[in-house]
Amino acid sequence: MSSNFGDLSKNLVPLTAYTQIEQPKNDGFWTSNPIFSFVNNVQNSIINHRNSLDLINPGTFENINKEVSRDVFLNQLQFKGLRADISKTFSMKPIFQISHGLSIGGQSAPYSFTSMFGSESTFIQGTLDNDLSLTGRLNHAWDKHITSKVTLQLAQSQPAMCQLEHDYQSNDFSLNLKALNPNLLDDSFQGVAVVSLLQSITPKLSLGIETVYSALQKGIPGDSAMSLVGRYNSGNWIASLQAQGQGALVASFWRKVASNVEAGLETNIQAGIKPSMNELMQPVYQTFIEANTTLGCKYEFRQSVYRGQIDSKGQVSILLEHRVLPTLGLLFSASIDQFKNTASVGCGLSIEVAGSEEILMMQNGMIDAEGNVIQQQQQQQQQQQLPQL
Amino acid sequence: MSGFQQAPQEAKSSITSNPFFSAAVNVGLFVAGVIFIQSPLMDMMVPQLQ
Numbered sequence: 168m169s170s171n172f173g174d175l176s177k178n179l180v181p182l183t184a185y186t187q188i189e190q191p192k193n194d195g196f197w198t199s200n201p202i203f204s205f206v207n208n209v210q211n212s213i214i215n216h217r218n219s220l221d222l223i224n225p226g227t228f229e230n231i232n233k234e235v236s237r238d239v240f241l242n243q244l245q246f247k248g249l250r251a252d253i254s255k256t257f258s259m260k261p262i263f264q265i266s267h268g269l270s271i272g273g274q275s276a277p278y279s280f281t282s283m284f285g286s287e288s289t290f291i292q293g294t295l296d297n298d299l300s301l302t303g304r305l306n307h308a309w310d311k312h313i314t315s316k317v318t319l320q321l322a323q324s325q326p327a328m329c330q331l332e333h334d335y336q337s338n339d340f341s342l343n344l345k346a347l348n349p350n351l352l353d354d355s356f357q358g359v360a361v362v363s364l365l366q367s368i369t370p371k372l373s374l375g376i377e378t379v380y381s382a383l384q385k386g387i388p389g390d391s392a393m394s395l396v397g398r399y400n401s402g403n404w405i406a407s408l409q410a411q412g413q414g415a416l417v418a419s420f421w422r423k424v425a426s427n428v429e430a431g432l433e434t435n436i437q438a439g440i441k442p443s444m445n446e447l448m449q450p451v452y453q454t455f456i457e458a459n460t461t462l463g464c465k466y467e468f469r470q471s472v473y474r475g476q477i478d479s480k481g482q483v484s485i486l487l488e489h490r491v492l493p494t495l496g497l498l499f500s501a502s503i504d505q506f507k508n509t510a511s512v513g514c515g516l517s518i519e520v521a522g523s524e525e526i527l528m529m530q531n532g533m534i535d536a537e538g539n540v541i542q543q544q545q546q547q548q549q550q551q552q553l554p555q556l
Numbered sequence: 557m558s559g560f561q562q563a564p565q566e567a568k569s570s571i572t573s574n575p576f577f578s579a580a581v582n583v584g585l586f587v588a589g590v591i592f593i594q595s596p597l598m599d600m601m602v603p604q605l606q
Binding site: 406434468 | 576585589
């Protein structure tokens with residue numbers, strides 16, 4: 168599912184928002200005086216010039232290296248212990264699904280209940296686990312350019328977290344406003360505020376800037392940091408570089424080697440200052456630089472997805488996903504740290520139950536989301552697109 | 557004689573303890589990784605199942 172979303176972001180085409188420019192009427196007040204006439208002419212010439220560049224939407228700032236960190240690497244998918252997910256789909260349009268998650272020996276909660284609703288413009292998801300920790304997400308798309316998001320997290324013995332987010336995606340830039348636990352009732356702002364902008368410079372190159380303002384405690388002046396990013400998309404390979412305000416430098420490289428094989432590489436260099444003791448046992452501050460490089464690969468087949476990665480700190484990880492039946496999937500995750508001599512193994516099972524006969528036929532590929540019967544030839548064509556394994 | 561043996565070890569440890577050493581090594585690994593991913597070796601790792 169995530170790979171499909173990734174493909175969407177890679178194949179974005181120019182939107183036609185700026186192609187139809189409304190020419191101002193010559194007899195209006197806003198164009199008859201010389202000042203506004205000059206401003207309108209400058210605005211129109213800028214819009215015309217931007218249209219002539221054939222720029223595309225560069226994607227969002229947080230997804231600057233999504234192809235590597237989320238699609239190829241398995242850090243966010245890795246788990247240990249035993250896991251089982253049982254989900255039931257009641258409706259497909261709009262989609263409504265509930266799922267029960269069971270886990271033993273891992274870091275996730277032993278039991279969690281998730282409910283999800285999604286329509287064309289709204290997406291709502293809530294998760295409640297046996298520790299009564301609640302996580303909620305609400306996304307609403309006002310139109311194809313503007314999206315608002317709310318994320319809530321309530322957990323025992325932890326402070327509540329609320330994040331408000333607003334996205335604006337134009338045809339050649341993306342603007343994102345984010346506020347984490349904002350408090351505007353006091354004299355000064357408290358919380359974390361983030362503003363990020365990613366702008367396409369050429370059809371292949373995009374540059375971005377992000378500013379973070381953090382004021383977590385009352386009476387203490389807030390901190391601010393700025394990050395700069397660059398991304399070059401050359402069709403079958405993508406390179407990105409991030410210079411983060413906290414002293415980190417992240418470089419990534421992704422290539423689509425074949426239709427079913429992707430490779431990714433990421434180097435993370437973190438510089439900072441840490442307190443230590445000198446020879447006279449006096450506290451001093453010492454500069455440190457930590458770096459790590461990870462190389463990963465993803466093989467995607469008709470019924471299986473294989474991911475593997477190795478990093479410069481000696482950690483080797485794999486994740487295998489195999490769909491035995493349209494409603495039954497198996498997961499295997501393993502990781503070994505060669506330097507620390509530690510290892511972890513995880514096995515998982517996912518079962519999807521249909522809430523109606525129509526959804527069951529859809530899960531088996533007999534009908535599409537509109538309820539139309541899929542012909543046998545179409546099924547064969549779909550199966551031939553990916554090699555069998 | 558022992559001085560001749562210790563001098564290279566001190567030089568080696570001073571290089572590896574330099575905070576920029578790990579950064580330089582990982583920049584080198586990144587360059588090597590890009591060359592590897594773009595090389596025909598990576599193309600040869602594509603499975604031919606059909």
